[in-house]
Amino acid sequence: DTEVTQTPKHLVMGMTNKKSLKCEQHMGHRAMYWYKQKAKKPPELMFVYSYEKLSINESVPSRFSPECPNSSLLNLHLHALQPEDSALYLCASSLGQGARSTEAFFGQGTRLTVV
């Protein structure tokens, strides 16, 4: 199983809503990532978890709240978003063991629209 599964695939939410994006992998990877991708732009790193601990937070606004409940799951809780937060949100995972970097596997993303 070399899949990273993201749900939902599409999400439309109002600016006062609270919603969560979910990501799951069963490859035994210990590093998990959230990226935000706007149209015609590269993915931008938001958060990195290493061994279920937040290791990188790219000064993301507090209306985005990540959570890593266990080594297979990664959530992104959303609250009071703005229309400019509309984007493709990508989850990825990599082996993340030791200092040796390895490739990251990406999910298909959640297309988020804030209205």
Add this chain to the structure above:
Amino acid sequence: GESVGLHLPTLSVQEGDNSIINCAYSNSASDYFIWYKQESGKGPQFIIDIRSNMDKRQGQRVTVLLNKTVKHLSLQIAATQPGDSAVYFCAETPGNDMRFGAGTRLTVKP
């Protein structure tokens, strides 16, 4: 044809030709580099990688070249096919801190 990556974000080639996509990376501490392919509506897909102790690595129809002196990476695709049409990103990483370059859109004309 050749793309200058950050300066020419599109590359159009004839089916069967070779493609070269370039990327300039920024972090001198990066020790691992990856090329990803992203098709419309999908997540990035791994193509090939290279570590900083190498300057060339070959896969099936793809070759990555690394020039650490000028912090430059290139992806060569041999005998480009219509299925190769996509956006190609390079990514650099020290550890788990993986960052993407601007990307190049490759269009293959039949």
